[in-house]
Amino acid sequence: MRKIKIFDTTLRDGEQSPGASLNVEEKLVIARQLERLGVDVIEAGFPISSPGDFESVKLIAESLDGPTICGLARARKEDIEAAGQALEKAASSRIHVFIATSNLHMDKKLKMSREEVLKMAVNSVELARQFTDDVEFSPEDASRSDMDFMCDVIEAAINAGATTINIPDTVGYAMPIEIGERVRYVKEKVPASNDIMLSIHCHNDLGVAVANSLSAMQAGCDQIECTINGIGERAGNASLEEIVMALKMRQDVYEVETGINTEELWSTSRLVSNLTGIEVQRNKAIVGENAFAHEAGIHQHGVISDRRTYEIMSAKSVGWHGTQLVIGKHSGVHAIEKILERRGYDLNREQLHEVRTRVKDAADREKSIEEEDVVAFATEVLNELDSEEQVLSLEEVSVMTGNGFTASATIKLKINEEELIGTGTGVGPVDASSHALQEILSAHFGPELELSDYGLKAITGGTNALAHAHIQFTDQSENRFRGDAVDKDVILASVHAMIKGANRALNHRIRHEKTAGGEKSSSSPESESEPQNTAK
Numbered sequence: 001m002r003k004i005k006i007f008d009t010t011l012r013d014g015e016q017s018p019g020a021s022l023n024v025e026e027k028l029v030i031a032r033q034l035e036r037l038g039v040d041v042i043e044a045g046f047p048i049s050s051p052g053d054f055e056s057v058k059l060i061a062e063s064l065d066g067p068t069i070c071g072l073a074r075a076r077k078e079d080i081e082a083a084g085q086a087l088e089k090a091a092s093s094r095i096h097v098f099i100a101t102s103n104l105h106m107d108k109k110l111k112m113s114r115e116e117v118l119k120m121a122v123n124s125v126e127l128a129r130q131f132t133d134d135v136e137f138s139p140e141d142a143s144r145s146d147m148d149f150m151c152d153v154i155e156a157a158i159n160a161g162a163t164t165i166n167i168p169d170t171v172g173y174a175m176p177i178e179i180g181e182r183v184r185y186v187k188e189k190v191p192a193s194n195d196i197m198l199s200i201h202c203h204n205d206l207g208v209a210v211a212n213s214l215s216a217m218q219a220g221c222d223q224i225e226c227t228i229n230g231i232g233e234r235a236g237n238a239s240l241e242e243i244v245m246a247l248k249m250r251q252d253v254y255e256v257e258t259g260i261n262t263e264e265l266w267s268t269s270r271l272v273s274n275l276t277g278i279e280v281q282r283n284k285a286i287v288g289e290n291a292f293a294h295e296a297g298i299h300q301h302g303v304i305s306d307r308r309t310y311e312i313m314s315a316k317s318v319g320w321h322g323t324q325l326v327i328g329k330h331s332g333v334h335a336i337e338k339i340l341e342r343r344g345y346d347l348n349r350e351q352l353h354e355v356r357t358r359v360k361d362a363a364d365r366e367k368s369i370e371e372e373d374v375v376a377f378a379t380e381v382l383n384e385l386d387s388e389e390q391v392l393s394l395e396e397v398s399v400m401t402g403n404g405f406t407a408s409a410t411i412k413l414k415i416n417e418e419e420l421i422g423t424g425t426g427v428g429p430v431d432a433s434s435h436a437l438q439e440i441l442s443a444h445f446g447p448e449l450e451l452s453d454y455g456l457k458a459i460t461g462g463t464n465a466l467a468h469a470h471i472q473f474t475d476q477s478e479n480r481f482r483g484d485a486v487d488k489d490v491i492l493a494s495v496h497a498m499i500k501g502a503n504r505a506l507n508h509r510i511r512h513e514k515t516a517g518g519e520k521s522s523s524s525p526e527s528e529s530e531p532q533n534t535a536k
Contacts, residue, residue, distance in 0.1 A: 002256045004247065005223040006240065007199060008034050009043040010272060011056070012072055013237055014227040020276040021472075021482040021504075026382050027056040028063060033271050033344035034228075035066045037264040039240075041094060041223075046072040047086040048079040051511070054086050061090035068092040068134065075099040075124035084131030094134040096166070097124040101150045102141035114149055121153050125160035136164035136199065143167075143174040147182065151189040158190065164197040166225065169212055172205025172235060176215035183219035199223035202238045204230060209238035214246060218254070228272040229280055229287065241265045241286040241318070249313055264344075266319035271344035274379045277455070277470040277482060286318055339371055345378050354381050362466065362488065372459045376468050376486045383484045383500065391415060391506045397495050399429040409433040411495065413440055420444065430454070430494045437498050449473045449505055451498070452480070456490060469493040473501045481505040 011027050014020065022030070027044070034042050044060040045053040061069045069090045071083035075097055087093035099110075099121050106112055112120075121137065128135040137157040139150050154165050167183060174182070183200070187193050200216035200223070202209040213224045230239030244260045251257070269287035273280050282289045292315040302309035333352050336359060340347060347355065358377045363369050393414045401407040408425045409432035420443070424435025434451055441449055453472035458465035467490040473481045483501030487493035 001251075002222070004217060004256045004258050005040040005197070005199075006038075006244065006258050006260055007041040007043065007070075007201075007223050007225040008039040008227065008240060009201075009225055009237065010034070010227040010231065010240075011060075012043040012045050013225075013233065014229075014231040014272070015045075015276070016233045017231045017236065017276065017278060018233075018480075020231060020278055021480055022056075022275060023383070024052060024056050024059060026275045028059055029344070029346055029382060030272060030275060031060045031064060032346045033264070033268050035064050036261070036344070037268050038259045038261045039067055040259060041068045041070050043070040043072060043096065043225075045086075048073065048076075048082040054082060057083070057086040058089075061087045061093065065091045068094050070094040070096050070136070072096045072098070073124070073128070075120040077127060080124060080127045080131070084128070087132065092134070093132045094136055094164075095128040095132055096136040096138065097121075097128055098138035098140045098168075099124065099153075100141050101139035101145040101153050103146065104144060105141050118153050118156055122156050122160045125157050125162045129161040133163070135162050136166055137162040138166040138168050138201070140168060141170045143169040143179065143182065144171070147185055148189070151186055154186060155190045155192060158192045158196055162196065164199055164223065165193060166199035166201050166223075167216065167221070168201040168225075169203055169209075170201075172203035172209060174202070174208075174212055175206075176208060176211045179212045180215040180219040183216045183221055187220050197223055199225060201225035203232065204235040204237060207235070209236070210242045210246070213238045213243055214254070217256070229269055229278070229284070231272070231276065231278055239285070241269060245286050245313060245318065262317055263319040267342060267344040270375070274375060275382065277472075277484060287320075291315075292320065336374055339374050340378050343371075343375050343378075345375070345382075347378060347381070351378075351381050358486075370459075373466050376459045376466060379468075380484060380486045390503055391510070392499055392503050394495065394499050395419060397433065397492065399433060399491055401429045401432070407432040409436040411436040411440065413437075413499075415440075415444060429491050430456075433491060433495050434498060437495070437502070441502060448475045448509070449481075449502065450475075454494070456494065459486070464488065467493040469497040471497045471501050473498075473505050475505060475509075479505075479508060481508065 011030060015022055031042055044057040047054040047057045057071045069087060071087050073079035073083040073095055080095060083095045099117055100106060101117060106117055125135055125137055139145060139153050142150055169179060198221045200213050200221040202212040217224060224243055226238040226240040226243055228240050230236040244258055244262060247254050247256055247258055248262060266287055269280060280288055333356050336356050337352055355377045359369050359374060395414050396412040399409045406425045407429050410423050412419060412421050420440045422436040422439035424432050424439055426432035426435050451471060452474040455470045457468050459468050466486055466488055468486050470484045481501045481504040483497040485493045485496035
């Protein structure tokens with residue numbers, strides 16, 4: 001059967017989702033789970049975009065042996081060299097270079113002629129080949145590009161040494177019939193494309209990313225680029241789990257196969273959701289909470305008789321077993337390790353012992369610990385393992401709230417051995433705590449951080465459930481900094497999450513100030529827009 005390669009870009013395009021932010025340790029955990037899942041290529045990041053992205057790509061390249069590890073680069077010398085350096089120790093490496101080919105992008109963003117774009121495409125592929133024999137080239141905004149010019153650029157890129165050509169529907173503009181026709185046109189217009197790998201990369205702005213990917217695959221693409229849970233910029237990318245299960249369930253239609261171990265889909269989905277803080281919608285196909293749930297009486301009767309009456313696939317086939325293990329204060333590291341392995345977490349002994357300590361502490365407070373609690377503690381431990389210096393530490397927090405008066409909070413922080421106290425009021429204790437914290441930050445660091453997102457959920461049922469708080473600060477440059485924390489007290493969980501987010505933001509500012517006086521790469525007519533911390 002024809003084999004379709006799965007190119008996973010969760011760690012690159014997926015991390016560009018508004019609100020998503022992963023540290024180096026978290027990215028490595030996800031990469032290892034993607035390896036267990038069986039993806040062919042992992043696009044690990046955009047190395048030039050930030051020191052963190054460079055280190056993430058480098059660490060993943062050094063740590064994994066199975067999948068090809070890919071780094072993204074604009075058609076610029078410094079981007080390609082950074083990608084090459086980050087991928088230097090990979091068992092199998094790929095550099096993915098791109099430049100826009102639509103009139104809109106060339107005129108308004110690049111301010112370059114067609115001749116200049118074609119030349120840059122060739123030069124970038126030739127330079128990338130100096131670092132690896134596996135080079136992927138993408139004509140960005142392909143679905144809005146003039147087809148003949150796009151084909152000219154593709155042909156030139158192949159002649160320069162590109163081994164994979166990707167057709168990106170960068171803004172989710174295409175319809176399935178159009179994307180299929182575009183792929184067929186490339187194969188007809190550029191005969192050399194039949195001797196290399198053709199790939200498709202679709203965004204979901206009009207809700208047809210999966211349909212577009214399948215249409216392109218039928219037209220001749222042998223690689224599909226996608227993300228776990230379909231996360232990505234704006235409305236997201238094509239969903240890996242939906243593509244894989246469509247190909248598996250309808251082999252009678254597509255007559256292709258992938259190398260994906262589908263029983264790892266559910267664990268991978270939940271791992272990515274937990275670490276990015278982006279919830280999986282309940283009615284999400286394949287991995288949503290309702291995907292195998294039935295409420296209507298007619299459906300329930302049918303499923304009781306034979307699940308196939310209303311389920312076209314089994315929950316077990318995607319790795320959902322519907323089990324919850326209860327863990328107590330007497331549970332050992334091995335039981336915790338088994339749960340976390342099944343959920344995609346790959347922790348070392350020190351990390352496992354830290355999770356076990358938190359489990360026992362929670363159990364000692366007469367809280368029954370369930371599987372989701374263990375996962376939440378693991379997520380918190382990984383979140384704390386960011387190599388950031390702890391500029392802020394929480395010394396004290398007190399709140400007053402009730403019916404008939406305004407909630408107030410007092411927070412004492414230690415900042416570089418100096419103790420500072422802030423007070424605030426708000427519509428509730430969390431809001432008041434946020435204002436107290438921001439009073440200190442504003443006085444010490446200026447009015448740069450805005451609490452742009454806040455979420456709180458009970459991990460398991462009951463009034464004694466652990467609370468998982470996640471926040472996001474945004475600075476004046478639109479950089480985003482996430483913080484997560486777990487505690488039995490919703491106020492403390494919220495404050496600890498804010499402290500973690502603020503630490504990340506302040507470390508980012510400190511690094512920026514240290515390099516402000518150094519040499520900066522200048523913008524030139526041949527450059528794409530400058531990469532931010534969230535990349536392209």
